[in-house]
Amino acid sequence: MKKDDWKKAGIVLGIFLCLSGCATTGDVQVLDKDIQRLDLQLGQIQKEKESIKKEIEAIRTELTAFKKETETNHSSLQAENQKTKADLFLRLETLQSEMRTLSTGVEEYKQFLKTPSKEISRVKEDVEVRLRILEEKGKTVEEKNRSFDERNRFFEERNRFYDERLKGMEDRLKGLDAKLTSKLTEMEKAIPPKEPPAEPKAPSTTAGNLYKDAYETFQKGDLDGGRRKFEAFLKTYPNMELSDNAQFWIGETYFLKKDFEKAILEYEKVIVKYPEGDKVSSALLKQGLAFLELGDKTNARNLLKRVADRFPQTEQAEIAKKKLETIK
Numbered sequence: 001m002k003k004d005d006w007k008k009a010g011i012v013l014g015i016f017l018c019l020s021g022c023a024t025t026g027d028v029q030v031l032d033k034d035i036q037r038l039d040l041q042l043g044q045i046q047k048e049k050e051s052i053k054k055e056i057e058a059i060r061t062e063l064t065a066f067k068k069e070t071e072t073n074h075s076s077l078q079a080e081n082q083k084t085k086a087d088l089f090l091r092l093e094t095l096q097s098e099m100r101t102l103s104t105g106v107e108e109y110k111q112f113l114k115t116p117s118k119e120i121s122r123v124k125e126d127v128e129v130r131l132r133i134l135e136e137k138g139k140t141v142e143e144k145n146r147s148f149d150e151r152n153r154f155f156e157e158r159n160r161f162y163d164e165r166l167k168g169m170e171d172r173l174k175g176l177d178a179k180l181t182s183k184l185t186e187m188e189k190a191i192p193p194k195e196p197p198a199e200p201k202a203p204s205t206t207a208g209n210l211y212k213d214a215y216e217t218f219q220k221g222d223l224d225g226g227r228r229k230f231e232a233f234l235k236t237y238p239n240m241e242l243s244d245n246a247q248f249w250i251g252e253t254y255f256l257k258k259d260f261e262k263a264i265l266e267y268e269k270v271i272v273k274y275p276e277g278d279k280v281s282s283a284l285l286k287q288g289l290a291f292l293e294l295g296d297k298t299n300a301r302n303l304l305k306r307v308a309d310r311f312p313q314t315e316q317a318e319i320a321k322k323k324l325e326t327i328k
Contacts, residue, residue: 168272244277260290
């Protein structure tokens with residue numbers, strides 16, 4: 001017999017003992033109502049327990065898939081970096097070889113200074129041509145170096161983004177595990193009478209004015225000014241009902257300026273810091289669109305599918321579905 005069944009049996013036994021002790025009809029009615037209320041609350045807690053378990057399993061599955069995807073992306077980036085380095089080293093060796101050839105040509109030029117003028121002119125022209133070719137190849141190598149450095153910086157930024165995202169998902173999983181443990185502990189104790197939910201606190205006048213000022217600045221097209229004001233708002237009010245909105249609009253300022261890498265990182269803060277907020281679906285959608293702008297169709301497709309699956313009845317899900325149809 002389960003622990004809940006033992007509790008019910010105990011309650012019924014207590015009622016029986018009360019009745020056998022000449023309880024009044026009024027007492028019996030009160031006890032019946034208490035049993036019905038306790039059964040209802042016990043059923044609600046059992047449903048909530050099952051819901052939390054399912055949510056934990058879903059997040060664990062999502063975390064496993066994300067880790068595999070991150071490992072695949074990391075291996076691909078390492079292979080591409082190795083290929084780029086090998087190409088750069090080959091070009092450097094070619095350049096060094098040509099420099100040695102040029103040095104030999106210079107020595108030959110010195111020897112030909114003692115020959116007739118026509119021969120000297122011919123060698124001089126040949127040396128000048130080879131010098132121009134060498135200079136052009138040197139410029140090409142420098143451009144390759146700059147391109148390699150920029151690609152490395154971009155790869156490092158993406159790796160940091162994956163690490164932060166993974167840490168956020170792990171934190172969410174720990175939070176849900178703690179929530180489940182707490183609920184199970186509560187079920188083992190006596191069920192307290194249900195109290196009406198507390199009224200949500202409205203934002204203070206000062207906080208509301210700061211947020212309104214930041215949003216109006218953003219709406220006027222002053223993206224940098226709006227971002228600074230939203231950041232100042234979050235520094236003072238990091239955990240209130242408007243905080244997730246402020247963080248989302250910071251990401252929007254970068255998206256509108258086409259700085260998609262920074263926009264992705266700022267949207268991720270909405271998902272990690274405010275997982276219960278109403279901006280999570282919008283942040284996931286804009287992350288997918290940002291990856292699409294960067295040409296990363298794989299991550300874009302995965303994020304848009306998450307929006308459609310996790311928030312099926314929202315406007316963001318409709319946008320994600322339409323966008324998925326256009327990705328080949």
